[in-house]
Amino acid sequence: MKELLIHLNKAFESKARLGIMSALMVNDKLDFNALKELLDLTDGNLASHLKALEEQGYLEVQKQFVGRKPNTTYGATPEGRKAFGEHLSALEKLISGNR
Amino acid sequence: MKELLIHLNKAFESKARLGIMSALMVNDKLDFNALKELLDLTDGNLASHLKALEEQGYLEVQKQFVGRKPNTTYGATPEGRKAFGEHLSALEKLISGNR
Numbered sequence: 618m619k620e621l622l623i624h625l626n627k628a629f630e631s632k633a634r635l636g637i638m639s640a641l642m643v644n645d646k647l648d649f650n651a652l653k654e655l656l657d658l659t660d661g662n663l664a665s666h667l668k669a670l671e672e673q674g675y676l677e678v679q680k681q682f683v684g685r686k687p688n689t690t691y692g693a694t695p696e697g698r699k700a701f702g703e704h705l706s707a708l709e710k711l712i713s714g715n716r
Numbered sequence: 717m718k719e720l721l722i723h724l725n726k727a728f729e730s731k732a733r734l735g736i737m738s739a740l741m742v743n744d745k746l747d748f749n750a751l752k753e754l755l756d757l758t759d760g761n762l763a764s765h766l767k768a769l770e771e772q773g774y775l776e777v778q779k780q781f782v783g784r785k786p787n788t789t790y791g792a793t794p795e796g797r798k799a800f801g802e803h804l805s806a807l808e809k810l811i812s813g814n815r
Contacts, residue, residue: 618735619756625731632724635810636717642814657718705811711734712804712811715741 621714624707626700628673633658633666638701641676641693648690667691675700720813723806725799727772732757732765737800740775740792747789766790774799 629635636656640647647655653663670676675697679690693701728734735755739746746754752762769775774796778789792800 618739618754622731622735622755625734627731630729630731632721632726632729635724636721639810639814640717655717656721701814705814708807709811711738712808715738715800715804 621707621711624703625711626704626707628670628675629701629704631666633662634670637663637666637670637691638675638693638697641691642698642701646679646690646692648688652691670697720806720810723802724810725803725806727769727774728800728803730765732761733769736762736765736769736790737774737792737796740790741797741800745778745789745791747787751790769796 629638633656636658637652640652640655644651649663649667652658652667653660656663658666667676667678671678671691675694677692677694679692681688681690728737732755735757736751739751739754743750748762748766751757751766752759755762757765766775766777770777770790774793775790776793778791780787780789
């Protein structure tokens with residue numbers, strides 16, 4: 618059991634983080650509003666989870682202008698994809714141990 | 717995505733709670749020391765997660781004496797088994813959406 622749990626990554630524990638990473642595994646890039654819409658989170662809540670994932674090196678953030686409006690997009694880094702994949706594999710093993 | 721995340725149960729988010737519930741899906745009853753050993757948690761940490769799960773109605777606690785020593789065992793309630801099963805199903809769907 619310990620050996621199984623050790624592979625779960627604390628960075629992805631919360632529902633919001635699982636949702637953000639899942640959305641960015643499937644979509645190369647999403648902007649703030651698209652993520653907010655997909656995940657049904659408040660601005661503050663989403664922003665703080667994005668920041669935490671960026672600080673861990675799991676997300677990359679690109680700021681640009683669309684016309685005159687600033688637009689920020691988020692994408693999973695290769696490290697983020699790898700780490701999230703490992704987290705999902707650990708969850709899979711935990712689930713299959715329960716079935 | 718929202719529809720998927722809504723079925724994840726906050727009560728089981730943390731690694732420790734996933735571990736406790738998994739251990740008690742497989743084993744009918746475990747005492748405090750067995751859980752501590754299995755999950756590699758500190759006394760305080762394990763106790764607070766057990767209490768939270770008990771308060772939600774997911775665990776039942778039995779106190780008895782083994783000889784002169786008090787012994788407390790923990791087991792999943794039917795509600796706990798059902799809720800944890802639903803949580804695992806939601807995780808499974810999330811994982812399959814990422815593969």
